[in-house]
Amino acid sequence: MKGLVSFSIVGSAICMFFLVMLNYFLTPTLDWSIYPCIALLLWPLSMYFVYRQNLKQFAFFTSSVFIILLTVINLRETPNLLWVLYALYPLVFWPVFTAFGKKAYTMTAAVIGATTTIIYYALLNVAFSPNYPWVIAIIFAVGWWPLSLYHAKHKSFFSFSIQASIWISAFVIGMNWAFSPSVIWAIYPIFAVVWWPISLYFFSTKRHMTTL
Structure with a gap:
């Protein structure tokens, strides 16, 4: 080596x-x-x-x-547009959370990491493009971190399906309202997502009845 x-x-x-x-x-x-x-x-x-x-x-x-x-x-190349600020956060985030070691897998680290990520990109959104709230997509993406970690540790998969469905629905509603309020299209993905917890509920109910 x-x-x-x-x-x-x-x-x-x-x-x-x-x-x-x-x-x-x-x-x-x-x-x-x-x-x-x-x-x-x-x-x-x-x-x-x-x-x-x-x-x-x-x-x-x-x-x-x-x-x-x-x-x-x-x-x-482009000194008038500081696009490096968008890439700066994950590049700093990586060594910082690597230094945490096993603590990086805790719920506290997930909440702190998700919160700081949202705050950082929200500030960039307000500073450089206040008319286009693209930070909604960042909030949606990093929100899965603490949400998934919590339910994975508690093995509460049905509760996760409900909360995740609500989270996805809130995201598509936010995107619909922010970028195309004149066309109500959010109802279509929400209808598809609702089947996730419904399917889990009837699957667990049927399995429970079979074991009786």
Whole structure:
């Protein structure tokens, strides 16, 4: 394994040198080689931390490389639009929750993680596109984290189907109201989702009657 780490360092260095030379001789006025060179750093970094079996440092350094790469691309190519802010949160979120270890699987971590995610993207939504409440989709996505974790630990699958159906229904109603209020289309997916808890109820009832 140690030999593979050394090979990745040498291979990455050779590739970066080749790309820089290619950039210099073919397109000297366009500095594009910086992007693949930063990405190539992930190869030896990944091999090194896998060899050391240190996932926390791997998450930290990999996230740092991506943050640097995306920030450089954003500031060089589109400095008037700070789209890197949308990718910044998950890149910071990954090493932070990796550092929590087993605590990251707790209900408290799920609630805190979902809440901070919603607050962060809600602020971005208000700051950059207040007329389009796309944060509704973020709320819907991260809401599954604590909801699923709670019912998985309690094995309350029927209750989960009810609450999940309500959650999906609230999401489609919110999307309908926010983006196309003149056309009431939310009723169609809600009708389909309702069959989930109904099916579970009759399945569990039939199985209970069979065992009597």
